[in-house]
Amino acid sequence: MTDLVLASASASRRRVLEAVGLSFTIDPPRADEEAAKASLRAAGLKPRDQADALAELKALSISRRRPGFIIGADQMLAIEGEVLDKPKDMAEARAHLMRLRGKTHELLSAAVVARDGAIIWRHIETPRLTMRAFSDAFLDDYLEQAGEAVLSSVGAYQLEGPWRAIVCARGWRLFLCARHAAFAASGFSPRTRDCCAMTITGATKVLALIGDPVSHSLSPIMHNGWIADYGLDAVYVALPLQSDSAESEIRAFCRFGLAGANVTVPHKREAASAADRSEGVVANVLRWEKDGSVSGFNTDGLGFLDALSETAPDWKTRVRRVLMLGAGGAASAIAEALGPHVDTIHFANRTQSRADAAADALRAGRVLRWDDLERGFGAADLIVQATTLGMSGSPSPNWPMHAAKPSAICADIVYKPLETPFLAAARARNLVSMDGLGMLIHQGARAFELWFGVKPDVQKARARLIAALP
Ligand code: NAP
Numbered sequence: 001m002t003d004l005v006l007a008s009a010s011a012s013r014r015r016v017l018e019a020v021g022l023s024f025t026i027d028p029p030r031a032d033e034e035a036a037k038a039s040l041r042a043a044g045l046k047p048r049d050q051a052d053a054l055a056e057l058k059a060l061s062i063s064r065r066r067p068g069f070i071i072g073a074d075q076m077l078a079i080e081g082e083v084l085d086k087p088k089d090m091a092e093a094r095a096h097l098m099r100l101r102g103k104t105h106e107l108l109s110a111a112v113v114a115r116d117g118a119i120i121w122r123h124i125e126t127p128r129l130t131m132r133a134f135s136d137a138f139l140d141d142y143l144e145q146a147g148e149a150v151l152s153s154v155g156a157y158q159l160e161g162p163w164r165a166i167v168c169a170r171g172w173r174l175f176l177c178a179r180h181a182a183f184a185a186s187g188f189s190p191r192t193r194d195c196c197a198m199t200i201t202g203a204t205k206v207l208a209l210i211g212d213p214v215s216h217s218l219s220p221i222m223h224n225g226w227i228a229d230y231g232l233d234a235v236y237v238a239l240p241l242q243s244d245s246a247e248s249e250i251r252a253f254c255r256f257g258l259a260g261a262n263v264t265v266p267h268k269r270e271a272a273s274a275a276d277r278s279e280g281v282v283a284n285v286l287r288w289e290k291d292g293s294v295s296g297f298n299t300d301g302l303g304f305l306d307a308l309s310e311t312a313p314d315w316k317t318r319v320r321r322v323l324m325l326g327a328g329g330a331a332s333a334i335a336e337a338l339g340p341h342v343d344t345i346h347f348a349n350r351t352q353s354r355a356d357a358a359a360d361a362l363r364a365g366r367v368l369r370w371d372d373l374e375r376g377f378g379a380a381d382l383i384v385q386a387t388t389l390g391m392s393g394s395p396s397p398n399w400p401m402h403a404a405k406p407s408a409i410c411a412d413i414v415y416k417p418l419e420t421p422f423l424a425a426a427r428a429r430n431l432v433s434m435d436g437l438g439m440l441i442h443q444g445a446r447a448f449e450l451w452f453g454v455k456p457d458v459q460k461a462r463a464r465l466i467a468a469l470p
Pocket of ligand 1: 325391441
């Protein structure tokens with residue numbers, strides 16, 4: 001049984017803890033929350049103190065009857081000194097939103113940790129959110145689309161959770177400005193720079209993601225999140241580059257004196273050639289040096305190894321034989337990084353000639369026929385899914401996961417969706433599995449360190465990216 005207990009039945013609080021990789025038990029308090037709220041109000045406590053007292057009550061009610069670290073949390077919405085409760089029905093939800101329209105309110109978010117019947121930590125964050133003066137028609141449309149999901153939120157709006165695809169985009173459109181709103185919604189708030197306080201000046205350093213397409217990329221969320229965490233005067237933007245002569249365009253770009261760039265498909269080779277020096281023939285990171293020259297790096301492979309070490313810290317002693325599904329750019333970068341640590345890497349690829357070329361480039365490289373996957377799954381200690389198969393909108397074959405060894409580690413580098421058919425099959429067999437966000441975040445963290453000299457917080461990035469995934 002875990003030492004950490006969440007004293008709440010809230011699905012969004014559960015997801016926040018899951019997103020940062022914590023192992024915990026859920027034990028919702030049985031205290032009469034409504035009665036407690038009423039007595040706190042009657043006692044004349046300020047909304048902030050009410051939220052704090054309710055979080056404490058929830059944590060202590062569990063802590064008195066079980067050991068461990070018990071997390072209690074509460075969130076209250078205060079507007080013009082008054083506290084709004086969760087709406088009881090859609091009519092009340094409409095009334096709440098009319099009340100909030102065009103005004104700024106506070107989401108008082110309190111969290112405490114109790115142990116052995118005593119509070120050992122407490123924190124309150126007060127994000128301020130300003131709603132747009134939206135029209136009645138917009139409100140009707142929003143409520144119709146959002147449905148009764150809004151009844152579970154004090155403000156009758158939802159900025160997170162599994163409703164994101166239908167509700168969140170609309171939920172965000174309610175706001176003009178949301179200080180820490182993404183975290184406020186879940187009751188936890190890192191000290192991020194808020195969206196409306198970002199000031200771009202002539203001195204602001206620009207970093208870019210160059211590729212085609214880039215509009216779907218999670219990198220801007222990841223890097224701008226870290227830029228805000230460290231209070232840096234910089235901004236990271238995505239620049240689509242459709243070109244058959246990307247090398248000359250990237251070279252021209254170099255004259256603009258960016259602080260740094262990521263380069264993604266299909267221009268990673270051109271990025272390496274455009275740089276004045278590059279650690280390999282493929283580069284996903286460019287860094288502008290003080291003398292104006294540009295250096296190229298490839299953080300994909302090492303980012304994968306960082307993520308693998310996080311998932312299976314003992315992989316270097318466990319993994320001798322690797323099965324690499326795919327032989328594209330990502331597969332080759334990962335294989336190059338794995339190469340020195342393993343005996344063999346078998347490439348299985350739809351197009352055999354690409355598998356041959358990838359295998360030829362490595363001492364440990366071997367080729368497995370694409371129609372012989374079952375044998376490959378049975379022999380591998382690590383299976384890496386590095387094709388585009390299983391990506392949202394792309395088909396996925398019936399992977400022969402039944403043949404995998406019980407000790408096999410299964411990694412998929414696709415992260416949209418996070419749970420690919422490949423990972424679902426691995427998890428159904430209780431195999432150690434790793435999703436594609438790990439590699440994305442760790443390659444990004446290495447790039448960020450190359451640009452700014454700071455190792456950023458990968459767990460924060462994971463929570464942000466999970467919240468941003470559809
Ligand atoms: P790439 O160079 O274009 O390679 C694509 C690979 O997928 C090739 O091996 C290709 O096989 C295979 N493939 C495509 N369609 C297929 C199909 N219908 N059946 C069988 N195989 C098929 O792309 P990449 O840059 O290596 O990226 C591969 C995947 O990894 C993408 O989904 C990308 O988003 C993801 N990725 C994730 C990260 C991360 O940080 N998590 C980083 C980089 C890439 P053929 O050679 O036969 O065409």
